[in-house]
Amino acid sequence: MIPYKTIVNFSRESRTPVYIQLTNQFIQLIKDRTLLPRTRLPGSRTLAELLEVHRKTVVACYEELVLQGWAESIPQKGTYVHHNLPELNQQKLDNSLGVKENNKSGFYFNKDTTLDRNFPQAFDASYMYVNDGVNDERLTPTDEIGVIYRKLLGKKSNLVHFGYGTTYGNLELRTTLVDYLNETRGLNISLDNIMITRGSQMGMFLSSQILFENGGYIIVGETNYSSSDTTFEYAKANILRVPVEDDGLSITAIEKLCKDKNIRAVYTTSHHHHPTTVTMSAKKRLQLLNLAKCYEFAIIEDDYDYDFNYNHAPILPLASHDVSGNVIYVGSICKTVAPVFRVGYLVASxxxxxxxxxxxxxxxxxxxxILEMTFAKFIKEGSLDRHKRKVLKTYKERRDLFCKLLKEELGAYLTFEIPKGGMAVWVTLSKTYTWSQVTEVAKNQKLLFVELQRYDRANIGHNGIRIGFARYNTEEIKEFIKRLKTTLLLLDA
Structure with a gap:
């Protein structure tokens, strides 16, 4: 007889009902062939006494087994393992090894190396991660956002928004953003020209899937935002690169490519080029728009940090001058407030x-x-503008300190231009060294550099990387510079 008392286990403290625990264990016994087809299960009273549970618990277990098709009840005879169960060909678990690791699938699927990234999975808090320009989540106006969100959740009239809605995004936020973008960025759009996304990355993904369904060419900078490269490559686009000059993408090079190739799109971070932070001049913006109209290509304008300008008022985006329907304008609120709030927008024809x-x-x-409605009210009540003014002052102070210490402490090793906006500095290392060398030594100083190759996917050997400053407060900036300086001094030793 099978020793049910020793092989069937359950916990009365578990949130899973006891009869379900028993059911699952009987299923496992059937699957691993401990209980073969046509095996008679113990009577409900007998098993209840063995396991010290109520008879109704065993009855409920058996009923569940029958309902799921693992067992069958034969009148006047009892409950049996179903006679028509095929043997499941599976690896037998070795209980001594604990939970089985399921690392390899039993079927074919396509692995796209385009999507491979090499970011650190985990590191303790004593390490400093060299980011490429992210905001400081500690400055997030959580109280204001929380108050608005809770009020919206508490209104019964908002229950209608708990179900499925439009794929264009919440109407209130779309309406609010139409007014806000028209007023602050010189756009001339209506409700038909905007949809809400979960950040600018979704806007780029949707755009690229539609633009490059059958392949085609897209022009980007020799230095470029690596995630956009990946997005376009995944969409099967062919990437063509042009130089990035002091005032943005080379228009001469773009025009030359347009004469030779059927260009589908040009991608630009016109406000502060990613990664070098240079701003596209007004002249080049108009030239690019004229080329787009002439050669009928799309301009994907990723305005990821429009809100952060320290030396002058923001330059109006390409989308504000577009009269021919060539610009696809993507942006987000998460860059301004906090990345966790996945609220962005796509503006186009x-x-x-x-x-x-x-x-x-x-x-x-x-x-x-509900989150989208929260940010609609956050914008309409002026909270977004107040938050921007606050963090803009903070980030400017951090930029100034970061650049001051970079020059004073590390001027012998690297060069840079003080960025006019954004949250990062483009830093070029002396040719005497490589960032790969720096990376290895920096680990011992608890300073982590990751995926440096993303800054030079065109392999032009510029020896530059993008280093964010906005995430660090005053003391953290000083500590960052100290660790980097120690690293470079050790390279000289």
């Missing part, structure tokens, strides 16, 4: 927005309506 909204239905369906 109505027909393109409609197509993006159709595709969005099958990858994400819709955003978080």
């Amino acid at each position: 109505k027909d393109f927005v409609d197509e993006c909204a159709k595709l969005r239905r099958f990858i994400d369906r819709q955003g978080d309506a």
Whole structure:
């Protein structure tokens, strides 16, 4: 007889009902062939006495086994393991090894190396991670956002937003952003020209999937935002690179490519080029718009940090001058407030927005309506502008200190231009050294550099990387510079 008392275990403290625990264990016994087809299970009273549970618990277990098809009840005879169960060909678990590791699938699937990234999975708090320009989440106005969110959740009239909604995003936020973007960025759009996304990255993904369905060429800078490269490559686009000059992408090089190739799109971070932080001049913006109209290509304008300018008022985006429907303008609120709030937008001609909204239905369906309504009110009440003014002052002070210490402490090793805006500095290392050498030594100083190759995917050997400053407060900036200086001194030793 099978020793049910020793092989069947359950916990009365578990949140899972005892009869379900028993059911799951009987299923496992059947699967691993401890209980063979047609095996008679103990009577409910007998098993209840063995396991010291109520008879109704065993009855419920058996009923569940029958309902799921693992067992069958034969009148006047009892409950049996179902006679028609095929043997499951599986690796037998070795209980001494604990939980089985499931690392390899039993089926074919496509592994796209385009998507491979090499970011650190975990490191303790004593390490400093060299980011490429992120905001300081400690400055997030959590109280203001929380108050608005809770009020919205508490209104019964908002229950209608708990179900499925439009793939274009919450109407209130779209309406609010139309007014806000028209006023602050010189756009001239209507509700038909905007959809809400979960950040600018989603806007780029949707756009690239539609633009490059059958392949095609896209022009980007020799230095470029690596995630956009990955997005376009995943969409099967062919990437062509042009030099990045002191005032933005080389228009001469773009025009030359347009004459030779059927260009589908040009990607630009016009406000502060990623990664070098240079700003595209007004002249080049107009030239690029004229080329787009002439050669009928799209301009994907990623305005990821429009809100952060320290020396002058923000330069109006390309989208504000677009009269021919060539610009796809993507941006987000998460860069300004905190990355956890996945709220962004895509602005384009109505027909393109409609197509993006159709595709969005099958990858994400819709955003978080209550969160989107929260940010609609956050903007309308002036909280976003107040937050921007506060962090702009803080980030400017951090930029000034960071650049001052870079020059004073590390001027012999590297060069840089003080950025006019954004949250990072483009730093070029002396040719005497390489960032790969710095990376290895820096680990011992608890300073982590990651994926340096993303800054030179064109292999032009510029020896520069992007180092963020906004995430660090005064003491952290001093500590960062200290660790980097120690690292470079050790390279000289």
